[in-house]
Amino acid sequence: MDKKxxxxxxxxxASNRISGLAVKTPLLKCEQxxxxxxxxxxxxxxxxxxxxxxxxxxxxxxxxxxxxxEKKRGVVAYSSGNHxxxxxxxxxxxxxxxxxxxxxDSPKLKLKNTRDYGAxxxxxxxxxxxxxxxxxxxxxxxxxxxxxxxxDFYIISGQGTVGLEAVKQAKEKDIELDLFMTPVGGGGLxxxxxxxxxxxxxxxxxxxxxxxxxxDVQRSLESGKIxxxxxxxxxxxxxxxxxxxxQMTYTIMSNNLTxxxxxxxxxxxxxxxxxxxxxxxxxxxxxxxxxxxILHGKINVKDKNVCVVLSGGNVDEGTFKKALDC
Amino acid sequence: MDKKxxxxxxxxxASNRISGLAVKTPLLKCEQxxxxxxxxxxxxxxxxxxxxxxxxxxxxxxxxxxxxxEKKRGVVAYSSGNHxxxxxxxxxxxxxxxxxxxxxDSPKLKLKNTRDYGAxxxxxxxxxxxxxxxxxxxxxxxxxxxxxxxxDFYIISGQGTVGLEAVKQAKEKDIELDLFMTPVGGGGLxxxxxxxxxxxxxxxxxxxxxxxxxxDVQRSLESGKIxxxxxxxxxxxxxxxxxxxxQMTYTIMSNNLTxxxxxxxxxxxxxxxxxxxxxxxxxxxxxxxxxxxILHGKINVKDKNVCVVLSGGNVDEGTFKKALDC
Numbered sequence: 001m002d003k004k005x006x007x008x009x010x011x012x013x014a015s016n017r018i019s020g021l022a023v024k025t026p027l028l029k030c031e032q033x034x035x036x037x038x039x040x041x042x043x044x045x046x047x048x049x050x051x052x053x054x055x056x057x058x059x060x061x062x063x064x065x066x067x068x069x070e071k072k073r074g075v076v077a078y079s080s081g082n083h084x085x086x087x088x089x090x091x092x093x094x095x096x097x098x099x100x101x102x103x104x105d106s107p108k109l110k111l112k113n114t115r116d117y118g119a120x121x122x123x124x125x126x127x128x129x130x131x132x133x134x135x136x137x138x139x140x141x142x143x144x145x146x147x148x149x150x151x152d153f154y155i156i157s158g159q160g161t162v163g164l165e166a167v168k169q170a171k172e173k174d175i176e177l178d179l180f181m182t183p184v185g186g187g188g189l190x191x192x193x194x195x196x197x198x199x200x201x202x203x204x205x206x207x208x209x210x211x212x213x214x215x216d217v218q219r220s221l222e223s224g225k226i227x228x229x230x231x232x233x234x235x236x237x238x239x240x241x242x243x244x245x246x247q248m249t250y251t252i253m254s255n256n257l258t259x260x261x262x263x264x265x266x267x268x269x270x271x272x273x274x275x276x277x278x279x280x281x282x283x284x285x286x287x288x289x290x291x292x293x294i295l296h297g298k299i300n301v302k303d304k305n306v307c308v309v310l311s312g313g314n315v316d317e318g319t320f321k322k323a324l325d326c
Numbered sequence: 327m328d329k330k331x332x333x334x335x336x337x338x339x340a341s342n343r344i345s346g347l348a349v350k351t352p353l354l355k356c357e358q359x360x361x362x363x364x365x366x367x368x369x370x371x372x373x374x375x376x377x378x379x380x381x382x383x384x385x386x387x388x389x390x391x392x393x394x395x396e397k398k399r400g401v402v403a404y405s406s407g408n409h410x411x412x413x414x415x416x417x418x419x420x421x422x423x424x425x426x427x428x429x430x431d432s433p434k435l436k437l438k439n440t441r442d443y444g445a446x447x448x449x450x451x452x453x454x455x456x457x458x459x460x461x462x463x464x465x466x467x468x469x470x471x472x473x474x475x476x477x478d479f480y481i482i483s484g485q486g487t488v489g490l491e492a493v494k495q496a497k498e499k500d501i502e503l504d505l506f507m508t509p510v511g512g513g514g515l516x517x518x519x520x521x522x523x524x525x526x527x528x529x530x531x532x533x534x535x536x537x538x539x540x541x542d543v544q545r546s547l548e549s550g551k552i553x554x555x556x557x558x559x560x561x562x563x564x565x566x567x568x569x570x571x572x573q574m575t576y577t578i579m580s581n582n583l584t585x586x587x588x589x590x591x592x593x594x595x596x597x598x599x600x601x602x603x604x605x606x607x608x609x610x611x612x613x614x615x616x617x618x619x620i621l622h623g624k625i626n627v628k629d630k631n632v633c634v635v636l637s638g639g640n641v642d643e644g645t646f647k648k649a650l651d652c
Contacts (some may be wrong), residue, residue: 006579029349048352282608313606324646
């Protein structure tokens with residue numbers, strides 16, 4: 001049976017739910033890039049969100065909808081690190097026990113922060129173990145509710161509040177967006193955002209961006225069915241190396257997206273340095289792919305009003321130094 | 327003859343003048359530091375301002391008040407880099423010719439950006455040459471109007487808009503500030519801000535922060551007369567190594583400040599890394615001193631509502647890597 005898909009009203013409801021808890025992140029103009037490309041380029045700075053990534057929005061929306069009985073059972077989630085932190089902080093705020101299953105090679109910062117928010121962290125090997133199976137086992141053993149990282153009605157609605165805010169902030173500046181772009185992993189962020197963008201600004205084209213070699217969504221939208229990546233690691237974009245989209249995100253993306261672009265790791269590092277130098281923001285690799293696509297001319301933005309989401313900033317020193325060396 | 331000092335109304339006038347041109351930078355809560363210190367710590371993120379520092383505010387306010395005849399003559403300014411960029415961009419926006427006198431050892435990024443905004447850059451040696459004399463010579467030779475970096479009615483009023491915005495943003499969040507803190511070089515920022523803070527929130531205590539060994543303002547306020555630093559270089563805080571305050575900033579600071587604190591270069595680097603890791607913002611050394619003072623316990627903030635200005639983010643890769651290595 002097909003799952004019920006969230007709609008615009010569900011994003012509005014999520015927005016009310018997280019109001020006063022999530023940061024209303026600023027929409028910042030990139031002056032020099034706008035000049036250089038004869039466009040108006042704005043970033044939605046979700047790296048300034050709580051836990052350093054947009055994931056807090058969906059996680060809080062999801063956890064706050066649990067029944068009292070479910071809250072007592074606790075939650076289990078699997079995540080490369082940003083959803084982990086989002087769930088951990090939301091659980092802390094709501095007084096819920098949380099176990100998070102994370103890849104052993106997650107950025108140290110993400111592992112540390114998730115533990116610091118009070119969650120129990122269990123690590124696994126990306127190449128040889130299944131995080132879904134580990135989480136299911138914990139769910140069976142402890143009775144915890146599984147909180148998916150993207151394939152969930154309330155998660156998608158929560159992430160959509162990024163798009164809702166961005167379009168409203170643009171309208172406050174009298175800007176009608178021609179393009180809206182976000183990084184794509186499992187598709188939770190762009191699916192949710194697309195519900196808001198298509199409702200409030202129907203003519204806005206929506207593009208997702210994936211790392212080269214991890215273009216499962218690009219291939220899925222082209223073939224008309226869910227396609228998978230052959231590898232689960234091998235790019236610096238740890239946050240968005242999801243193996244394939246799921247039915248809900250695939251369906252919404254099929255309905256609402258104009259296309260998917262890809263960028264290389266090298267292009268991502270250059271983008272991270274550009275954002276550091278020009279925008280004074282810290283972005284992690286996976287959060288930089290959409291900005292990288294614009295910076296490296298993967299899409300024609302001339303004379304267009306563009307909003308690009310910088311979706312997070314949780315990055316280790318070593319990776320950040322690589323970017324600074326570009 | 328004493329110069330006329332700016333007042334609250336002049337800050338409001340400056341705010342109107344820069345509206346729509348300067349970024350209304352966000353006031354962001356530091357969640358973890360607030361928890362750790364049992365306080366409410368907010369940063370006013372002026373690193374997100376145009377030119378990457380608050381200096382655009384004062385520079386634009388100053389240049390926009392020039393008469394048409396003065397605009398035709400062009401302007402000359404001296405600066406370690408942030409005022410330089412502020413004047414260069416303001417001149418570009420207003421169609422004014424600009425020459426900027428900058429120390430040869432300014433961060434490369436600041437030299438490059440100032441040139442990129444279209445200004446003519448002349449470099450000098452901090453230890454052996456007088457930037458004032460060079461600027462005066464240019465003024466005599468070319469007829470350019472000298473734009474001081476802080477000792478000016480409109481510059482001080484313009485920088486004060488940081489404080490005006492911050493107090494208003496705090497009030498929008500129902501926060502009455504107990505403490506307001508900024509870095510101090512020549513005192514333009516904190517003087518201007520104090521005019522707004524004292525008017526809108528009279529009970530708020532205002533503290534400035536200087537680098538250890540460059541505490542000319544601290545000593546001036548203690549002795550009751552303008553004191554000088556013995557060195558013009560020797561700290562990583564390039565933006566705030568002003569040799570001494572001037573009459574206007576000294577007088578306003580004497581009237582409005584509760585005190586001045588100092589921090590070491592090492593404490594500054596640790597603060598820069600903290601801001602990178604936790605707040606996902608890029609701050610330069612001199613812009614981090616007030617935050618560093620809080621982070622390192624130089625002032626008791628327990629149970630207090632605190633606003634600290636992160637005044638800029640123009641820093642070279644090498645210095646930033648030093649911070650990441652802390």
